[in-house]
């Protein structure tokens with residue numbers, strides 16, 4: 001099977017246990033990463049009325065929910081929140097949990113939007129799984145309005161060799177695959193996670209790649225032992 005299709009099938013297989021496994025593996029702190037991403041993006045965008053937020057690789061829809069909750073909290077009117085994902089299993093869970101949002105079965109490289117029509121695109125823990133990453137970044141640029149924002153949450157490759165990094169490596173490579181496998185009953189999927197991070201970019205490499213495509217990064221921060229990185233980049 002083709003590599004991209006294999007990844008999508010893997011997410012179909014773990015879709016039913018994805019949410020619970022996620023909470024266990026991140027000790028629930030992914031919630032604060034998501035909240036922070038939405039709040040900062042709303043602050044940078046600085047508009048109290050937004051037409052479209054697209055959450056790409058939306059999976060079971062968590063980010064869509066955060067965009068709505070944080071909009072309410074920040075008194076921002078968002079007309080449409082739209083989730084996109086190529087895994088039918090993940091989207092089935094999202095649709096059942098969050099019937100108030102629109103969802104489309106599609107890839108990051110083929111978004112169901114007109115040119116320059118989207119205000120904010122988010123992709124959380126998704127871009128690592130997109131094989132044609134450069135094509136996806138170009139597609140994000142196509143659909144974003146001028147000055148639109150791209151919000152990326154991702155596990156980026158470690159560049160340091162200090163004690164914190166060793167601790168992080170130990171957790172990601174030795175503990176996480178075992179717990180993930182146990183909760184989801186799919187050991188292969190949770191071995192894929194640290195392997196895919198090793199094969200991915202560092203935060204700096206991703207920022208440079210985005211710059212070449214026409215995004216300038218307004219904000220970059222790694223948190224929780226640098227396990228997770230938030231990038232907020234603007235279409236220029």
Ligand SMILES: C[S@@+](CC[C@H](N)C(=O)[O-])C[C@H]1O[C@@H](n2cnc3c(N)ncnc32)[C@H](O)[C@@H]1O
Nearest residue numbers: 011057058059087090107108124125126129130
């Ligand atoms: C780790 S999950 C993240 C889900 C969700 N965004 C979250 O934060 O929990 C990765 C998601 O990427 C999706 N994915 C894989 N390949 C993709 C592609 N080419 N384009 C868009 N999404 C993709 C998978 O189906 C899966 O739902």
